[in-house]
Structure formats: structure tokens, C-alpha cells
Amino acid sequence: MKLYSDPFAPNPRRVLWLMAEKGIDDIQVVRTETMKAEHRAPAYLAKAGLPLVPALELDDGTVISESIAICRYLESLHPEPNLFGRDPLETAVIEMWTRRAELLFATPLMLAVRNSLPALATLGPQSPERAASEGRIIETYLPLFERRLGDSPFLGADRLTMADIVAAASVGFGRLIRFEFPGDCPNLRRWWDVMRERPGAKSGR
Ligand SMILES: N[C@@H](CCC(=O)N[C@@H](CS)C(=O)NCC(=O)O)C(=O)O
Structure with missing residues (x-):
């Protein structure tokens, strides 16, 4: 999987933070700098649909955007430590x-x-x-x-x-x-x- 992320932006940081809490280290982080308008490049827009980071690209090409949706997906794959609730x-x-x-x-x-x-x-x-x-x-x-x-x-x-x-x-x-x-x-x-x-x-x- 690839995570398109700007190291200075707060919404991608949510995903990076969750990955650190769960010890997820098998996602490639692709630096996508908003200050360089990389999130507006046609190739990125074709994947993400909106000029916003983060976006998570799965190995089958599916792309999930919205930081909390990405985090929920990663929680489903890596349930511990639990971050969204147990009951x-x-x-x-x-x-x-x-x-x-x-x-x-x-x-x-x-x-x-x-x-x-x-x-x-x-x-x-x-x-x-x-x-x-x-x-x-x-x-x-x-x-x-x-x-x-x-x-x-x-x-x-x-x-x-x-x-x-x-x-x-x-x-x-x-x-x-x-x-x-x-x-x-x-x-x-x-x-x-x-x-x-x-x-x-x-x-x-
Ligand atoms: N609701 C979205 C918001 C994403 C968002 O606003 N991303 C900002 C960076 S934190 C962005 O890409 N801004 C680019 C711009 O304003 O042109 C999410 O949670 O992922």
C-alpha cells in the first residue's frame, strides 16, 4: 500500500500517528507536498478524486481518501491497540x-x-x-x-x-x-x- 502524505499537513498526520501507535511499517509513504502543488497534479487527482492529502492506495489500485476512513480501514487490518472502540x-x-x-x-x-x-x-x-x-x-x-x-x-x-x-x-x-x-x-x-x-x-x- 502507498500513503500519499505531506509531512507538514495535519490530516495526513492523523494516519501517520495511527500507524505509529499500531506499529504499522509496511506502507510506503509517498511525499506529496501541497506547497509544491503536488496534490493538484493530474496523476494524483486521477487517483484521489480531490486535491487533498492524505490518500491511501491499495495494492489492487483502490484509493481511499479522508483521513478517518483510512484510519478505520487500517484499524480493521490491525485491530490492536484498539483506537475506535471495543463495544x-x-x-x-x-x-x-x-x-x-x-x-x-x-x-x-x-x-x-x-x-x-x-x-x-x-x-x-x-x-x-x-x-x-x-x-x-x-x-x-x-x-x-x-x-x-x-x-x-x-x-x-x-x-x-x-x-x-x-x-x-x-x-x-x-x-x-x-x-x-x-x-x-x-x-x-x-x-x-x-x-x-x-x-x-x-x-x-
Ligand atoms: N477531510 C479531509 C481533509 C483533507 C485536507 O484538508 N487536507 C489538506 C492538508 S491537511 C490539504 O490537502 N490541503 C490542500 C489545499 O488546501 O490545497 C481528510 O480528513 O482527509
Whole structure:
């Protein structure tokens, strides 16, 4: 299998992080740099369907895009350690936190960077207003994650799950606009100190 991935982009990082947690080392990582418009090359578009990374190409030529779909597929092939849930209730709760992590934190942070970092203007038009409104989404919902991490060591369960990977994979990218968890979020800061030491935090760069 081949994973098309940009080493600096947060969504491919989710897949690389999951691969590190599961010890998957038999997927060829094909560097596909968005800053060089490699994700817009006709050969890549013909495979992936959209000018976005990541995409996973199977040996029979099937291509899966969408980072979480790729991660679910890899979880099916490599069930341990379990990252998506072991029973119906746990699976639903992990899914809930994974969606919250994506919709209320990771995607807004990615879009805040995308719309404000001058170096990313090569990808297309930027909007300071959009960057600010994405920043407000993050501010609004950080307390939700802070409360959750007061009750639980990780977002989705009492162990690391996909919800944590989705949230954490975007933090390094957020650093490009000096994003940090605020001082009044001690639980998030404690969680991030744990997450940044996981093998997935450093893999694939
Ligand atoms: N929902 C998709 C989002 C993929 C995505 O937004 N990828 C970004 C990199 S993190 C990208 O390829 N951006 C290229 C661009 O904006 O031109 C997923 O989870 O895989």
C-alpha cells in the first residue's frame, strides 16, 4: 500500500500517528507536498478524486481518501491497540469525541492557519475574517474539551483513541500561528504533554 502524505499537513498526520501507535511499517509513504502543488497534479487527482492529502492506495489500485476512513480501514487490518472502540457504547462515545475533535478543534485550527499564515497564500486566497471566525470556534469549544479531560485522561476513553489523535495531530500545525492551550486549561495542557511524547507525534516527518 502507498500513503500519499505531506509531512507538514495535519490530516495526513492523523494516519501517520495511527500507524505509529499500531506499529504499522509496511506502507510506503509517498511525499506529496501541497506547497509544491503536488496534490493538484493530474496523476494524483486521477487517483484521489480531490486535491487533498492524505490518500491511501491499495495494492489492487483502490484509493481511499479522508483521513478517518483510512484510519478505520487500517484499524480493521490491525485491530490492536484498539483506537475506535471495543463495544457499541464505547464505539459511540469515541465517535462522538472524534467528531467533536474534528469539527470543533482540528478543522477550525487548520483553517485558521490556512487563512492567516502568509506562507500558505500559495495554496489560494486567504481571509483574515475567516481565520478570526475559526479562532472563535476554537475559543468557544475549548472549555468542552477542558471539562472532558478533567473527568477522563483521554478524550474518547480512559486510553488513547482516535479522538485524541485527531485533536493532537493538528496542534503542531497550529504552532505555526503560535497556537497554545491557554493557562486556564490545565487539563488540556496535561493531555498535550502526554500526547506530544507519543511516537505518533514525531513520526513521518
Ligand atoms: N477531510 C479531509 C481533509 C483533507 C485536507 O484538508 N487536507 C489538506 C492538508 S491537511 C490539504 O490537502 N490541503 C490542500 C489545499 O488546501 O490545497 C481528510 O480528513 O482527509
